[in-house]
Amino acid sequence: MFEILRKSLATGVVTTRYPATPAEVSSQARGKPEIDFANWNDARPSAAICPTGAIACADENGMRTASLDLGRCIFCGLCAEVDTAIRMTSQCELATGHRETLKTIARYQLRSDGTHEKMLVSDAAKQPGHTRGTPGPGDRESFARLGSELKTRIHRVLGRSLHIREVDAGSCNGCEIEITGLNSPVYDIERFGIHFVASPRHADLLLVTGPVTRNMELALKKTYDAMSDPRLVVAVGACGCSGGIFGVNYASRGGVDQVIPVDVYIPGCPPNPHALLHGILTAIGRLDSAC
Amino acid sequence: MNLLPDVAKIMAEMQERFGDRLDAVRAERPNEVYFDAKMDLVAGFCADLYKNWDARLAGVFADDVCESEKVFHLYYLFALDAVHAFFILRVPVPAEKPEFTSLANAVPAVSWQEREIQDLFGVKLIGHPNPRRCALHDDWPDVHPLRKDFDLRTELPPFTGERHKLREVEGEGVFQVPVGPVHAGIIEPGHFRFSVAGEPVLYLQIRLFYTHKGTEKLFENLPVTHGVRLAESISGDSSFAHATAFCHALERVAGIEVPVRARVLRSVCLELERLYNHIGDIGAIATDVAFAVANMHAMRLKESVLRVNEQLTGNRLLRGMACPGGVRFDWDGAQIKALENLVAGLGPEFDSLIGLIEASSSTRDRLEGTGILTPEIARDLGVVGIAGRASGFNHDLRRDFPHAAYDRVNVQVPVYQAGDVEHRMQVRVDEVRESLALIRRFVADLPAGPLRVDLGELPAGRTALGYVEGWRGEIFHWIRTAPGNRLARCKVKDPSLQNWPALSHAILGNIIPDFPVVNKSFNLSYSGTDR
Numbered sequence: 001m002f003e004i005l006r007k008s009l010a011t012g013v014v015t016t017r018y019p020a021t022p023a024e025v026s027s028q029a030r031g032k033p034e035i036d037f038a039n040w041n042d043a044r045p046s047a048a049i050c051p052t053g054a055i056a057c058a059d060e061n062g063m064r065t066a067s068l069d070l071g072r073c074i075f076c077g078l079c080a081e082v083d084t085a086i087r088m089t090s091q092c093e094l095a096t097g098h099r100e101t102l103k104t105i106a107r108y109q110l111r112s113d114g115t116h117e118k119m120l121v122s123d124a125a126k127q128p129g130h131t132r133g134t135p136g137p138g139d140r141e142s143f144a145r146l147g148s149e150l151k152t153r154i155h156r157v158l159g160r161s162l163h164i165r166e167v168d169a170g171s172c173n174g175c176e177i178e179i180t181g182l183n184s185p186v187y188d189i190e191r192f193g194i195h196f197v198a199s200p201r202h203a204d205l206l207l208v209t210g211p212v213t214r215n216m217e218l219a220l221k222k223t224y225d226a227m228s229d230p231r232l233v234v235a236v237g238a239c240g241c242s243g244g245i246f247g248v249n250y251a252s253r254g255g256v257d258q259v260i261p262v263d264v265y266i267p268g269c270p271p272n273p274h275a276l277l278h279g280i281l282t283a284i285g286r287l288d289s290a291c
Numbered sequence: 292m293n294l295l296p297d298v299a300k301i302m303a304e305m306q307e308r309f310g311d312r313l314d315a316v317r318a319e320r321p322n323e324v325y326f327d328a329k330m331d332l333v334a335g336f337c338a339d340l341y342k343n344w345d346a347r348l349a350g351v352f353a354d355d356v357c358e359s360e361k362v363f364h365l366y367y368l369f370a371l372d373a374v375h376a377f378f379i380l381r382v383p384v385p386a387e388k389p390e391f392t393s394l395a396n397a398v399p400a401v402s403w404q405e406r407e408i409q410d411l412f413g414v415k416l417i418g419h420p421n422p423r424r425c426a427l428h429d430d431w432p433d434v435h436p437l438r439k440d441f442d443l444r445t446e447l448p449p450f451t452g453e454r455h456k457l458r459e460v461e462g463e464g465v466f467q468v469p470v471g472p473v474h475a476g477i478i479e480p481g482h483f484r485f486s487v488a489g490e491p492v493l494y495l496q497i498r499l500f501y502t503h504k505g506t507e508k509l510f511e512n513l514p515v516t517h518g519v520r521l522a523e524s525i526s527g528d529s530s531f532a533h534a535t536a537f538c539h540a541l542e543r544v545a546g547i548e549v550p551v552r553a554r555v556l557r558s559v560c561l562e563l564e565r566l567y568n569h570i571g572d573i574g575a576i577a578t579d580v581a582f583a584v585a586n587m588h589a590m591r592l593k594e595s596v597l598r599v600n601e602q603l604t605g606n607r608l609l610r611g612m613a614c615p616g617g618v619r620f621d622w623d624g625a626q627i628k629a630l631e632n633l634v635a636g637l638g639p640e641f642d643s644l645i646g647l648i649e650a651s652s653s654t655r656d657r658l659e660g661t662g663i664l665t666p667e668i669a670r671d672l673g674v675v676g677i678a679g680r681a682s683g684f685n686h687d688l689r690r691d692f693p694h695a696a697y698d699r700v701n702v703q704v705p706v707y708q709a710g711d712v713e714h715r716m717q718v719r720v721d722e723v724r725e726s727l728a729l730i731r732r733f734v735a736d737l738p739a740g741p742l743r744v745d746l747g748e749l750p751a752g753r754t755a756l757g758y759v760e761g762w763r764g765e766i767f768h769w770i771r772t773a774p775g776n777r778l779a780r781c782k783v784k785d786p787s788l789q790n791w792p793a794l795s796h797a798i799l800g801n802i803i804p805d806f807p808v809v810n811k812s813f814n815l816s817y818s819g820t821d822r
Contacts, residue, residue: 171527250443
């Protein structure tokens with residue numbers, strides 16, 4: 001017993017102060033890819049190498065529509081290897097309440113050699129993370145404030161701390177590794193008064209991973225139905241947001257929103273614990289309008 | 292071809308023994324030999340290899356070549372660990388009469404795999420003790436997704452509910468406890484049906500394949516470069532091992548040798564994957580017997596490995612690092628320093644964590660003698676990997692079939708006979724220490740040189756077996772290539788598929804409250820099984 005206490009004291013506090021401090025990711029970490037849309041002149045190589053179709057392009061009537069969908073992206077970085085207009089950043093806090101804000105679509109004039117020029121329209125403007133008054137990724141100070149106000153907010157809206165039920169609706173278990181990490185002393189999600197619970201009956205928020213498989217569709221619906229209002233649903237990872245690399249096939253129904261309504265999407269493959277915290281905090285920010 | 296010395300000898304003896312009942316024998320690679328024969332030879336061939344060469348049937352899978360050859364092919368993959376070779380028996384099954392004879396009565400280890408073939412290929416099983424549906428749940432329409440005339444994007448009617456008739460256990464005071472598919476913890480979905488009388492478990496039936504997502508079919512619809520990323524998503528906790536096994540298969544088809552620096556980097560990544568999973572499991576086992584402090588320390592150490600993974604490969608689960616012909620990213624001085632610091636710090640930290648657990652008599656009391664899997668049952672069920680090694684299975688592909696850079700080191704393989712939770716944990720403890728030692732050795736002698744070689748266009752119509760000893764056990768990827776750098780078939784075998792049935796045996800006679808810790812001591816992947 002003494003040894004246990006001695007070791008705990010010797011170890012000290014290892015908990016991150018995130019979100020008051022920035023996400024502790026390595027400079028090598030691959031997060032959000034950034035495309036220089038204004039100077040992009042050929043979307044074909046990156047679209048061809050993208051394993052999930054996150055980068056796509058289609059030509060019609062001398063026009064090219066090129067798009068980036070962070071909800072599909074697995075952050076492999078292969079696109080940046082073949083296209084100088086694309087750069088990988090280490091930005092991981094990408095959660096949003098609106099699926100469309102994860103997509104950027106640009107239209108170009110097609111050249112005869114197959115490349116394109118002159119961006120005609122870009123539907124990029126909305127920053128992922130900026131939803132219904134929720135601060136975005138660059139907005140460190142206000143996001144930190146959100147974290148510190150969280151306890152009060154949870155109490156005001158729910159009258160108790162927030163309870164999360166996690167459901168794996170078909171994931172590869174990669175997201176589960178990172179979600180489990182939220183309970184580690186390093187991320188310690190309980191410091192926000194947020195707990196993972198064993199039953200959907202006790203839960204305010206459903207955290208769902210995976211492309212929803214045909215075999216899990218009914219179980220997911222039943223779990224959702226077992227929750228009482230107000231309830232929130234957060235879709236986790238590329239597969240949860242869109243079906244990811246599995247997409248839609250005979251055994252997979254695709255993203256979580258194909259089966260139950262989703263309030264917040266957390267991109268990533270898998271999203272790291274910072275990104276998950278960011279997404280869950282974002283979801284709670286939405287409670288005001290949800291009820 | 293430079294066949295391994297014993298391989299040529301055994302090939303000759305097999306040819307002599309079976310004569311013209313063997314339609315063909317060809318060595319595709321120095322340690323990968325194919326035999327062609329008819330269905331009626333399978334049992335005899337299998338018995339001969341088991342008896343004379345201490346072989347084990349490491350996998351059974353099928354392939355649909357009906358379009359060109361009017362047959363399905365069944366493949367029986369034998370591992371001859373002592374001679375370091377794989378023998379693969381190929382058997383045709385006529386398309387107009389698709390049925391095959393079960394081996395499960397003699398080799399229970401293949402029971403689930405045979406049922407999976409029946410479900411996914413529509414090849415009827417003859418003589419199987421329990422030929423009911425396995426991979427496709429009972430409410431699935433009459434489809435066979437791995438047949439070539441089945442389209443990946445076929446729309447099926449939605450799932451209507453479980454209609455599987457679970458086996459009933461009857462008697463006074465016997466009742467059933469259903470658990471899942473949605474579990475209480477943050478884990479994957481599956482259904483467990485316990486039949487109990489009081490607390491002790493009389494019978495456990497396991498229903499899996501809830502996360503079946505068409506992975507093997509999807510491989511056939513992707514270019515091989517995309518396949519590597521798909522392989523990373525077969526089982527997230529084995530992302531690098533699966534991706535590397537897949538790349539290994541591609542490299543063997545292409546007939547190229549991976550540069551030595553890349554092979555060493557691969558081995559280091561495989562050991563890092565082993566480290567974070569083993570440490571996490573040790574913590575989780577402690578938590579399942581209510582020693583939460585140990586788990587907190589373990590999670591802290593696991594996090595330190597995940598962060599170094601990110602520094603080395605850009606991703607905490609080592610994703611993005613694997614590529615055919617080598618690895619994608621080299622490591623500079625600072626990154627190697629980070630790795631060295633991790634290993635140096637982790638050694639004493641890990642010893643201190645294990646010290647805590649060993650000093651806790653109440654923890655040890657819950658682990659000793661709990662969830663025993665006897666060596667006999669383990670052998671019958673073909674249990675591999677860490678669970679196998681706790682029950683007398685003295686095999687490890689790193690030692691017996693050196694891949695990546697394991698030919699440069701001597702891998703010490705811990706083997707115990709007790710087969711309880713304590714020893715499944717002890718295997719992990721020993722392996723963590725061995726992993727740290729291996730990484731030290733690899734880093735101390737890191738060869739210079741290129742990171743990858745180009746595979747070029749893969750020749751079509753070729754087959755190859757890729758293999759990797761993942762942290763959980765042996766992983767196989769068997770491929771058949773198609774024109775245009777595509778695959779006609781990719782068979783994925785995760786050790787979990789092999790090991791799941793053993794859990795039903797290990798839990799017998801134990802109390803339900805011990806199920807979480809017994810389950811965790813195996814820590815099998817649902818996604819890797821269901822694919």
